[in-house]
Amino acid sequence: MTTSPAVSAAPAAVIADAAAYAEAVATASRAAAAYYATGESALDDDAYDRLARGIAAWEAAHPEEVAADSPTGKVAGGAAVGDVPHTVPMLSLDNVFSAEQLTAWTASLERRIGRTVAAWSVEPKLDGLAVAARYEDGRLTRLITRGDGTAGEDVSHAVGTVIGLPDALAEPVTLEIRGEVLMTQEQFEQANAARTAHGAAPFANPRNGAAGTLRARDRAYRVEMTFFGYGALALPGTAPGLAARLAELPHSAVMAEVVRLGVHTAATTEVAPRVVAAAEDVPARIEEIAAARPGLPFGIDGIVVKADPAADRAEAGSGSRAPRWAVAYKLPAVEKVTTLLGVEWNVGRTGVIAPRAVLEPVEIDGSTVTYATLHNPADITRRDLRIGDRVMVHKSGDIIPRVEAPVAHLRTGAERAVEFPSVCPQCGSGIDTSEQRWRCERGRDCRVVASVSYAAGRDQLDIEGLGTTRVVQLVDAGLVSDLADLFLLTREQLLTLDRMGGTSTDNLLAAIEGAKGRPLSRVFCALGVRGTGRSMSRRIARHFADMEHIRAADAEALQGVEGIGAEKARTVVAELAGLAPLIDRLVAAGVNMTEPGATPPAPPAADGTGGTDGGGPGEEAREPAAAGPLAGAAVVVTGAMTGALEKLSRNQMNELVERAGGRSSSSVSKRTTLLVAGEGAGSKREKAAQLGIRIVTPDEFAATVADFLPPAS
Ligand SMILES: NC(=O)c1ccc[n+]([C@@H]2O[C@H](COP(=O)([O-])OP(=O)(O)OC[C@H]3O[C@@H](n4cnc5c(N)ncnc54)[C@H](O)[C@@H]3O)[C@@H](O)[C@H]2O)c1
Numbered sequence: 153m154t155t156s157p158a159v160s161a162a163p164a165a166v167i168a169d170a171a172a173y174a175e176a177v178a179t180a181s182r183a184a185a186a187y188y189a190t191g192e193s194a195l196d197d198d199a200y201d202r203l204a205r206g207i208a209a210w211e212a213a214h215p216e217e218v219a220a221d222s223p224t225g226k227v228a229g230g231a232a233v234g235d236v237p238h239t240v241p242m243l244s245l246d247n248v249f250s251a252e253q254l255t256a257w258t259a260s261l262e263r264r265i266g267r268t269v270a271a272w273s274v275e276p277k278l279d280g281l282a283v284a285a286r287y288e289d290g291r292l293t294r295l296i297t298r299g300d301g302t303a304g305e306d307v308s309h310a311v312g313t314v315i316g317l318p319d320a321l322a323e324p325v326t327l328e329i330r331g332e333v334l335m336t337q338e339q340f341e342q343a344n345a346a347r348t349a350h351g352a353a354p355f356a357n358p359r360n361g362a363a364g365t366l367r368a369r370d371r372a373y374r375v376e377m378t379f380f381g382y383g384a385l386a387l388p389g390t391a392p393g394l395a396a397r398l399a400e401l402p403h404s405a406v407m408a409e410v411v412r413l414g415v416h417t418a419a420t421t422e423v424a425p426r427v428v429a430a431a432e433d434v435p436a437r438i439e440e441i442a443a444a445r446p447g448l449p450f451g452i453d454g455i456v457v458k459a460d461p462a463a464d465r466a467e468a469g470s471g472s473r474a475p476r477w478a479v480a481y482k483l484p485a486v487e488k489v490t491t492l493l494g495v496e497w498n499v500g501r502t503g504v505i506a507p508r509a510v511l512e513p514v515e516i517d518g519s520t521v522t523y524a525t526l527h528n529p530a531d532i533t534r535r536d537l538r539i540g541d542r543v544m545v546h547k548s549g550d551i552i553p554r555v556e557a558p559v560a561h562l563r564t565g566a567e568r569a570v571e572f573p574s575v576c577p578q579c580g581s582g583i584d585t586s587e588q589r590w591r592c593e594r595g596r597d598c599r600v601v602a603s604v605s606y607a608a609g610r611d612q613l614d615i616e617g618l619g620t621t622r623v624v625q626l627v628d629a630g631l632v633s634d635l636a637d638l639f640l641l642t643r644e645q646l647l648t649l650d651r652m653g654g655t656s657t658d659n660l661l662a663a664i665e666g667a668k669g670r671p672l673s674r675v676f677c678a679l680g681v682r683g684t685g686r687s688m689s690r691r692i693a694r695h696f697a698d699m700e701h702i703r704a705a706d707a708e709a710l711q712g713v714e715g716i717g718a719e720k721a722r723t724v725v726a727e728l729a730g731l732a733p734l735i736d737r738l739v740a741a742g743v744n745m746t747e748p749g750a751t752p753p754a755p756p757a758a759d760g761t762g763g764t765d766g767g768g769p770g771e772e773a774r775e776p777a778a779a780g781p782l783a784g785a786a787v788v789v790t791g792a793m794t795g796a797l798e799k800l801s802r803n804q805m806n807e808l809v810e811r812a813g814g815r816s817s818s819s820v821s822k823r824t825t826l827l828v829a830g831e832g833a834g835s836k837r838e839k840a841a842q843l844g845i846r847i848v849t850p851d852e853f854a855a856t857v858a859d860f861l862p863p864a865s
């Protein structure tokens with residue numbers, strides 16, 4: 153059997169005693185009641201499932217003390233009601249969480265019926281609400297919710313807003329079609345836009361949207377939903393013929409009839425129900441559906457596996473909460489509730505100013521989410537998002553996490569409006585707000601201003617007198633459109649600018665001239681290669697020693713640099729290819745492209761061929777174990793530097809550490825081997841002392857690394 157996708161049951165909440173149990177039951181019942189009525193539960197599904205599992209675990213250990221209102225073993229946790237009886241109970245589904253549990257389940261079903269199930273239907277578990285649609289003589293007459301499983305609520309008023317449930321079937325049959333009503337992502341966005349436009353609170357996610365919409369009557373606006381059929385059965389009064397024979401057909405054949413009658417199902421989607429012949433073949437299809445999940449335009453929360461033959465289903469029968477012939481293979485939750493801490497505004501390469509949500513970190517599907525996309529400013533308004541809101545965050549597979557909506561009923565009144573920028577946060581220009589996506593009026597030049605200002609910054613080329621205002625001036629005058637242009641500026645050109653006299657011009661030209669001699673680590677950093685900041689630039693520069701070697705490196709060679717994995721290596725290679733013309737021009741302008749004190753790595757020995765003469769630079773060079781007085785040391789610098797180190801910025805200190813063969817870090821941990829503590833050193837010194845880490849003064853340190861100090865200027 154193949155491995156299954158990563159799925160895990162939510163760990164159970166820990167319930168210590170009877171009082172905690174009673175409280176857990178009350179909390180779960182309240183949440184479930186809200187969840188099934190309006191979709192407005194205070195808990196996200198993960199939190200609810202943890203609670204429910206805790207309750208079940210406690211009950212297993214205390215079978216005598218199970219509360220009458222416990223959600224365990226009941227359809228909808230016993231929280232939903234209804235007054236329209238179902239002819240056949242509308243049940244929930246039992247869950248499995250791993251391929252092993254699934255195998256155990258299929259085996260137990262086959263044992264129960266005493267034979268091998270010859271066909272299994274593997275289907276998406278649609279994340280909406282169960283609905284029964286009754287058709288009489290081909291006409292849609294009634295829509296009923298699942299309710300408590302034996303009776304549901306009449307929601308026929310929703311007929312006409314549910315796409316996929318035709319008013320009239322292709323044939324005048326009398327039957328009931330069961331399926332899920334949900335909102336696609338698009339319908340959800342439309343619903344929230346309509347709601348906020350009418351002053352109503354947005355829905356937190358598509359499922360809540362469907363729950364809230366299905367029950368609502370007399371809304372001033374129209375909100376659409378989608379139906380996906382997954383079953384059909386005869387009704388009393390069904391005439392002999394097709395409908396009467398449904399119970400004798402394999403499940404897959406029933407569904408073919410449902411499609412033929414004109415009802416929408418998942419058959420037309422990428423995750424179409426598929427019949428496989430043996431239980432061993434089920435996991436492969438499960439994996440396919442799970443893999444397709446992030447790209448689907450609607451939500452699924454698992455995969456349903458059903459015995460297909462009618463006789464097998466009849467023989468297996470049903471329990472009070474779930475059928476025995478079907479099971480839900482649960483997928484991990486992709487939505488969690490967290491707090492919106494703030495909104496950042498970032499400017500893209502083309503000048504698009506995009507908001508990004510800063511979140512209280514939350515773990516979703518195995519990774520921690522701290523930021524989420526908010527496509528454009530209108531997105532914030534449309535969702536009525538406020539700082540401090542509890543928000544529903546969605547993250548699935550590789551897609552970028554997004555904020556679905558605020559959980560509006562959890563508002564306290566302390567939430568604040570999101571502030572929109574009035575000028576470009578990157579270059580201070582005006583903002584063009586005429587379209588949904590805001591843009592800096594400077595367009596692509598905004599990027600130029602930002603990248604040249606960054607390159608000129610203190611920790612990069614350190615060009616004095618070249619702040620953002622000056623860069624804006626140069627760009628607007630058409631004198632600079634990239635970093636290399638700086639080195640071509642002439643005295644005459646600079647003198648034409650406002651507020652540029654002879655002295656400032658000469659100073660700026662001298663500063664630019666001086667920048668040509670910066671070490672490669674800083675030049676590389678100045679290029680602004682995506683994914684490489686200051687310390688990564690230093691490591692790359694020290695590893696390769698010169699730009700030629702960096703440019704010659706493929707993704708594999710780049711992975712020789714500590715901290716560069718396969719993905720980052722590919723990014724750097726691609727970025728450098730894009731930057732090639734700029735780098736060529738920098739070289740032509742005379743900008744230094746070597747790292748002082750570093751030696752280039754030896755070319756890799758071609759496996760088996762050549763290299764018979766042995767010797768050569770050998771192992772050492774290939775594995776550039778840093779040499780120098782700090783070789784192998786992990787150094788943290790804190791407090792004010794004095795003496796020979798007084799003038800060095802923190803970045804320059806880090807450069808010094810790395811030139812001398814050490815690794816610099818900003819925080820003290822067990823892995824730290826040396827702390828350079830200057831005056832005013834505080835908690836880092838304490839922590840280092842506690843951990844027994846060697847602590848030295850700036851003077852002691854300066855003596856150790858004397859040979860590596862930058863020449864005093
Ligand atoms: N957040 C909360 O407060 C809260 C409260 C209660 C329940 N819940 C959530 O609801 C879930 C339990 O709800 P449930 O008991 O309705 O079970 P369920 O929704 O997990 O599974 C059963 C349902 O799956 C649906 N389904 C979807 N696709 C199907 C298909 N192809 N074939 C057959 N059925 C299909 C049917 O409607 C069926 O009733 C839990 O995951 C829980 O997290 C959340």
Ligand SMILES: [Zn+2]
Binds near residue numbers: 580581593
């Ligand atoms: Zn700008």
